[in-house]
Amino acid sequence: MAMFPRDLLAGDTETAARRLIGARLVRGSGPEARTGRIVEVEAYIGLEDLASHARTGRTKRNAVMFGPPGAAYVYLVYGMHNCLNVVTEAEGRPAAVLIRAVEPIAGVDEMRASRLGVLGGGSGRRETAAELSRRRVETLPKARLAAGPGLVCAAFSIDRRDDGRDLCDPASPIRLEITDEDEQLPIAVGPRIGIDYAPEPWLSRPWRFFVPGHASLSIAEARDRRGQAS
DNA sequence: GCAAAGATTTGCT
DNA sequence: GCAAATCTTTGCC
Numbered sequence A: 001m002a003m004f005p006r007d008l009l010a011g012d013t014e015t016a017a018r019r020l021i022g023a024r025l026v027r028g029s030g031p032e033a034r035t036g037r038i039v040e041v042e043a044y045i046g047l048e049d050l051a052s053h054a055r056t057g058r059t060k061r062n063a064v065m066f067g068p069p070g071a072a073y074v075y076l077v078y079g080m081h082n083c084l085n086v087v088t089e090a091e092g093r094p095a096a097v098l099i100r101a102v103e104p105i106a107g108v109d110e111m112r113a114s115r116l117g118v119l120g121g122g123s124g125r126r127e128t129a130a131e132l133s134r135r136r137v138e139t140l141p142k143a144r145l146a147a148g149p150g151l152v153c154a155a156f157s158i159d160r161r162d163d164g165r166d167l168c169d170p171a172s173p174i175r176l177e178i179t180d181e182d183e184q185l186p187i188a189v190g191p192r193i194g195i196d197y198a199p200e201p202w203l204s205r206p207w208r209f210f211v212p213g214h215a216s217l218s219i220a221e222a223r224d225r226r227g228q229a230s
Numbered sequence B: 001g002c003a004a005a006g007a008t009t010t011g012c013t
Numbered sequence C: 001g002c003a004a005a006t007c008t009t010t011g012c013c
Helices: A013-020 A108-115 A127-138 A149-155 A219-228
Strands: A024-027 A034-045 A072-077 A081-087 A095-106 A174-178 A188-190 A208-210
Touching: A013 A034, A013 A095, A024 A095, A034 A108, A034 A149, A081 A149, A095 A108, A095 A149, A095 A208, A095 A219, A108 A127, A108 A149
Parallel strands: none
Antiparallel strands: A024 A034, A024 A174, A034 A095, A034 A208, A072 A081, A081 A095, A188 A208
16 A cells, blocks of 8 residues: 555646546554545636635635645535645645545444444434434445545545645645556546536536445436436 | 525434 | 535626
8 A cells, every 4th residue: 555646636637537446545553443445536726717615715614725735625514514625736726526435344333333323433323313314324224335526535534624625635634546457447427426516617517526336436426327227 | 793504414204 | 407505716896
């Protein structure tokens, strides 16, 4: 296992997004480390991308997107879900790749616990919500534990305290790694999800990248696929 | 200073 | 298939 090279994030974001498919997201170290393979991402590219948080210019929330590549941009959506992005391109140009789905590989019990809000220092759900969904999460198939952008953060205990963290730093509690053992995964493309507020051509830009047919794809991707079925 | 909507997920009608 | 949950950020008065 080696760290994900920062160079691969410093260039254009579409290429970076493709390179992130198959890379590993890691939380912690030792026997309790959580590891998963990234299987679905979306690219948000530049000030001109009217689907991007950076479309309004630099703000307190999106400041990290304007910084150096390799940083984590973590934000809260709908008042309850955290989403993790990997900042790309040169410092000064706002771009990032949203991690939409991860296939759990190791630390599955810890991911389940984090989804239930049991683990400390994390982004788990509130106690009442955990009560309601406890049985569901306990019996959830391993492949579905991080099958969505909000679920990735819930499973890996990521919240806005992680905003700005360097994902290419081996000492970081949350980081990106690669292995040479993994075969090259097939990659499919499609329009980004949940950006109905964006005008064309941004609405239809094929900037979502995913492993076709993978069991850990986001719910939204599965729904989208049903719609496309002919 | 206030109203509105959001790069989502879940459960119910 | 639709709406609720929930709170921060943004946009407009």
